[in-house]
Amino acid sequence: MTAGRPAPREPGEQGQTLVVIGARGDLTARLLLPGLGGLVAASGLTDLLLVGSDRGQWSDEEWRALVARAFADGDASGPAVDTVVRNARYVAADATDDDGLHRLLACRKGRLTLYFPLPPAVTVEACRALARTGLPPGTRLVLEKPFGTDAAGATALNELLHRLVPEDHVHRVDHFLGMSTVLNLLGVRFANRVFEPLLTAEHVEAVDIVFDETLGLEGRAGFYDVTGALRDMIQSHLLQVLALVAMLPPSTLDQLDVRDAKAQVLRATRVWDDRPGRFSRRARYTAGTVDGRALPSYADEAGIDPARGTETLAEVVFAVDTWRWAGVPFRVRSGKAIGAPRQEVTYWFKAPQHVPRGLLGEAVGNRLRIGLGPRRLQLEININGPGDPSTVSPVTLDTSFGTGDLLEYGEVLRGVLEDEQPLSVRDDMSVESWRIVEPVLDAWREARVPLDEYRAGSAGPRGWEDLVARRNGEGTAPV
Numbered sequence: 001m002t003a004g005r006p007a008p009r010e011p012g013e014q015g016q017t018l019v020v021i022g023a024r025g026d027l028t029a030r031l032l033l034p035g036l037g038g039l040v041a042a043s044g045l046t047d048l049l050l051v052g053s054d055r056g057q058w059s060d061e062e063w064r065a066l067v068a069r070a071f072a073d074g075d076a077s078g079p080a081v082d083t084v085v086r087n088a089r090y091v092a093a094d095a096t097d098d099d100g101l102h103r104l105l106a107c108r109k110g111r112l113t114l115y116f117p118l119p120p121a122v123t124v125e126a127c128r129a130l131a132r133t134g135l136p137p138g139t140r141l142v143l144e145k146p147f148g149t150d151a152a153g154a155t156a157l158n159e160l161l162h163r164l165v166p167e168d169h170v171h172r173v174d175h176f177l178g179m180s181t182v183l184n185l186l187g188v189r190f191a192n193r194v195f196e197p198l199l200t201a202e203h204v205e206a207v208d209i210v211f212d213e214t215l216g217l218e219g220r221a222g223f224y225d226v227t228g229a230l231r232d233m234i235q236s237h238l239l240q241v242l243a244l245v246a247m248l249p250p251s252t253l254d255q256l257d258v259r260d261a262k263a264q265v266l267r268a269t270r271v272w273d274d275r276p277g278r279f280s281r282r283a284r285y286t287a288g289t290v291d292g293r294a295l296p297s298y299a300d301e302a303g304i305d306p307a308r309g310t311e312t313l314a315e316v317v318f319a320v321d322t323w324r325w326a327g328v329p330f331r332v333r334s335g336k337a338i339g340a341p342r343q344e345v346t347y348w349f350k351a352p353q354h355v356p357r358g359l360l361g362e363a364v365g366n367r368l369r370i371g372l373g374p375r376r377l378q379l380e381i382n383i384n385g386p387g388d389p390s391t392v393s394p395v396t397l398d399t400s401f402g403t404g405d406l407l408e409y410g411e412v413l414r415g416v417l418e419d420e421q422p423l424s425v426r427d428d429m430s431v432e433s434w435r436i437v438e439p440v441l442d443a444w445r446e447a448r449v450p451l452d453e454y455r456a457g458s459a460g461p462r463g464w465e466d467l468v469a470r471r472n473g474e475g476t477a478p479v
């Protein structure tokens with residue numbers, strides 16, 4: 001998506017420094033560095049100083065060994081990769097403390113990018129400390145979700161960030177926006193005359209955005225138990241996907257055009273009928289087996305407070321109040337520890353308005369399914385099968401997407417290092433996403449929606465076989 005052009009520089013700048021604050025955290029080794037390794041290998045980026053920083057004492061050698069392992073995990077090799085590993089440095093520092101920050105800032109060469117793969121409260125503390133110490137001109141800040149914990153928190157965080165750097169130097173990372181299939185939504189929708197004119201309320205009955213996973217808690221109790229599926233997945237990644245699924249065709253792929261089009265969708269999005277008590281569901285898993293792995297009940301996982309009632313599966317129906325989508329339910333769901341999980345966007349087309357009398361068989365409404373994993377596109381249509389030519393039955397046209405050259409984090413980091421922002425979440429969107437889900441969080445806090453249960457490895461709670469359907473604002477029958 002990005003053009004591969006060199007990032008603009010401040011006068012006199014040479015090279016760039018990427019400081020990963022929280023370098024010894026899980027996300028750094030598992031996702032960030034493998035993605036960065038692929039990017040370094042693909043772009044031949046040798047003038048990058050990669051600085052790891054964390055509270056604990058560590059040597060440069062220990063950091064370099066971690067970087068080398070993670071780059072190898074991302075299948076990255078070659079001279080540029082070796083150079084970046086060889087030059088990498090580690091600085092022991094507490095990023096919420098002025099002395100630590102001074103030590104960190106002193107090691108930079110060229111343009112500075114500070115990456116915070118940290119919990120929101122620590123990121124805020126670090127930004128407050130940066131506001132005291134000051135930042136070299138041209139510094140870029142990179143944040144991981146969640147961006148605040150509610151709309152007021154996101155607004156306050158944005159104000160704090162804007163005291164440090166202008167908005168166009170802030171990258172709010174959402175790695176779903178680096179997924180090749182998510183990026184493919186743009187190609188599928190806007191490069192095909194046969195799809196885009198039909199993706200409107202006139203022809204589409206409902207849109208589903210589902211991202212269920214086999215993964216359970218995976219040792220992330222500290223983060224997940226105060227977050228839950230609604231905040232972890234729907235408020236962030238899936239509302240970003242919804243914006244791409246529903247946005248008007250942008251004039252160009254420039255960040256301004258794409259982000260304006262997405263922001264317009266988010267501003268128009270609200271819980272269906274403004275009734276979160278009715279148009280949302282939540283559940284959590286009990287003990288079971290997923291992919292041959294035995295999982296304990298969520299409530300029995302180490303570090304969990306069962307009384308908190310955190311959901312591991314959430315479903316919400318949204319309306320997008322625009323001419324194009326008026327009356328079309330967007331059913332968004334994400335769950336953990338789901339057997340045979342679905343990860344896809346589905347446009348459900350209305351039935352044909354007239355099927356000629358005499359045509360036999362069952363003409364089903366067409367479906368366009370865009371797989372987020374596995375990456376494929378399926379179009380369900382009606383044709384006549386073998387035998388009577390006037391008898392129709394459904395068939396599926398099925399094709400795979402090409403994979404991207406880079407891992408998701410590599411794609412996102414390319415935007416960061418090349419100073420392009422179409423894949424990052426703009427300040428206004430970070431607040432809108434909270435505004436959209438807050439009525440659901442309130443309804444759940446007030447116990448207006450029961451917390452259901454489902455066995456780990458099952459498809460979800462009994463009675464949830466179909467997504468919540470919303471027709472004329474009533475009923476729970478499938479569309």
Ligand SMILES: O=P(O)(O)OC[C@H]1O[C@@H](O)[C@H](O)[C@@H](O)[C@@H]1O
Pocket residue numbers: 175213215232
């Ligand atoms: O499938 P991916 O790329 O790992 O993305 C899903 C993950 O996305 C993360 O942002 C969530 O915090 C995780 O809970 C989730 O498992």
